[in-house]
Amino acid sequence: MIRTVLSLAAASLAMPAAAAEVQVTSQGPVVELAVTETVKAKPDIADVSAGVTTQAATAVEAMRANAAAMDRVVQRIRSLGIAPADIQTTGINLGAQYDYDQQTQRQVFRGYQASNRVSVTLRDVKRTGPVLDALVAAGATDIGGPSFSIDDDTAPRAQARQAAFRKAQAQATEYARWAGYNGVRLLSIDEAVNPVRPMPYAEARAASMDAKSTPVEPGLVGTSVTVAVTFEMTR
Template identity: 65%
Template sequence: MTRLAIPLIALTALASPAAAAEIQIAVQNPVVELSASETVTSKPDIATVSSGVTTEAQTAVEAMRLNADAMDAVIKRIKALGIDADDIQTTGINLGARYDYDQQAQRQVFRGYQASNRVSVTLRNVARAGEVLDALVAAGATDVGGPDFSLADDSAQRAQARKAAFDHAKAQATQYAVWSGYTGVQLLEVDESVSQTAPPPPFPPTVRMQAAEAKATPVEPGLVTTQANLTVKFEMTR
């Protein structure tokens, strides 16, 4: 997507901070402003999966005790797969009373307490995502989520997308300059945003299943997209 803005009288002063001083750039010629986006695709090297356990009991203490026992089994299974402890992170622990609405009595009826605990697991080998998800369910997880794929270091992809977007924008700006009777352009300002996206997980974030019913989970990592979005301003030059 490109956006062109050429003022009739371009006498704007563009300022940018430099240390504690402010540098004023006097613009004498028309300014062209463009937006350019470029993407780079690559194979992911990180997969993130999540797993949770939900338990219910008549007392809060018992609900938490049951949950701790169940979650301990899940975490032990994760570690038994050779996953480093630093790649396992608790993302939420919740405890609350559970009520059902009694249609006959027309009121809320207390049914007990519900406790939940959820962890996020980072996998350095994306090929193991399906294996890990299956192991979590077999260990007693009541819900699993993911996998979400990403790059551990996308600096090279960011640089490639950034350069492609900038080159595209500059080429367009130069065309506008030539068409307007100028010979080239000089850069005045760059605004950038870079994002990384991956295909959605193969099933919704929260899926309840019975270990006995679950088949081996196929997982395809696909490609991760790194996108650079630039908004640039060039002054036309003679």
């Protein structure tokens, strides 16, 4: 994404500082650019979720049955070597259930439904398929994910930042030359880091993954950085 604004008169640009506002005065026209660059990399984190839903005649029975079922799922997760810090309960719900009687046109109470859900962070994406299968085998009735990400995206973020700035500088220099100026001088810079997002990736599954497990393709995730810069055109 590129946004360009050319000013043919001298401009005064404000740059924020920690303690005070600094005024930077330009003597020539300015060019403002907003450039976004994305760097793709293999994910090393997979987030999945598993839920259990139970029904019973009373609220107490529904919660007890749900607790027992979820305990089996959590114990299975722990047996797979998942660290306690990577297991988190994300929702517990209990509600009355009704059926609609067409003849009487009234709601008919039929019991209670309880649900419990946990999220699990996997630090080996190749285990995603087998772990999902293990959760279902342990009694999970609802599976979510996977969502892939990079645990430490410092390196790809730095690459995206550098690429965005270099592109912005090159484009500003082009504008300056087209306008009859020799170069540019940096006046301000601002950065926005965008969330990682999945990217298509055609690599086959790892050979070590059990062929009988649920197939999971981790693909690539992209780290995006948007750099907004202002340059003064110089002679």
